[in-house]
Amino acid sequence: MNGAVAVYQSGTVIGALGFLFLTQPAVSQHTTSLETMLGTKLFERMPRKMILTDDGEALYSRVVSSVNILESTTNTYYRERNNPTSLVRLGSPNEFFLKKILSYLGEEDYIYRITFGSAHGLC
Missing domain, CATH: 1.10.10.10 (Winged helix-like DNA-binding domain superfamily/Winged helix DNA-binding domain)
Structure with a gap:
């Protein structure tokens, strides 16, 4: 500060x-x-x-x-x-993420780093 x-x-x-x-x-x-x-x-x-x-x-x-x-x-x-377990990295096509994954992400104290793209581009 x-x-x-x-x-x-x-x-x-x-x-x-x-x-x-x-x-x-x-x-x-x-x-x-x-x-x-x-x-x-x-x-x-x-x-x-x-x-x-x-x-x-x-x-x-x-x-x-x-x-x-x-x-x-x-x-x-x-x-x-200092707490690497709180960081969750996800890679997914946008549509799949919105329809299948987003609803499972809770209010827990996790930090999400999400990258959108095609399956080939995320490898």
């Missing part, structure tokens, strides 16, 4: 540490570097919390969906690498 996003979502630099697995100085430095690069203040620093400025809100609304997609993608990749 991005440092500034984690700070915003947790409300404090200390709270963001649990998401990021970084030290407090590293998170503070990351946030300050981002503000310097953008040339604007993203947070109002209060004694026990950090509050987004208007510029911080504008930036957050632009990046949050991308950060969430990145986090979801990396989490999925991590699960696949």
Whole structure:
């Protein structure tokens, strides 16, 4: 997760540490570097919390969906690498898959990688 996003979502630099697995100085430095690069203040620093400025809100609304997609993608990749039994690879002609296989795929915690094509092309 991005440092500034984690700070915003947790409300404090200390709270963001649990998401990021970084030290407090590293998170503070990351946030300050981002503000310097953008040339604007993203947070109002209060004694026990950090509050987004208007510029911080504008930036957050632009990046949050991308950060969430990145986090979801990396989490999925991590699960696949560390639990290979959860990955199921299927190859099938499209019509056969839709008529014969799709109804058997359950809600279990499996990740399906499906490739469509002719039998010859899938070998």
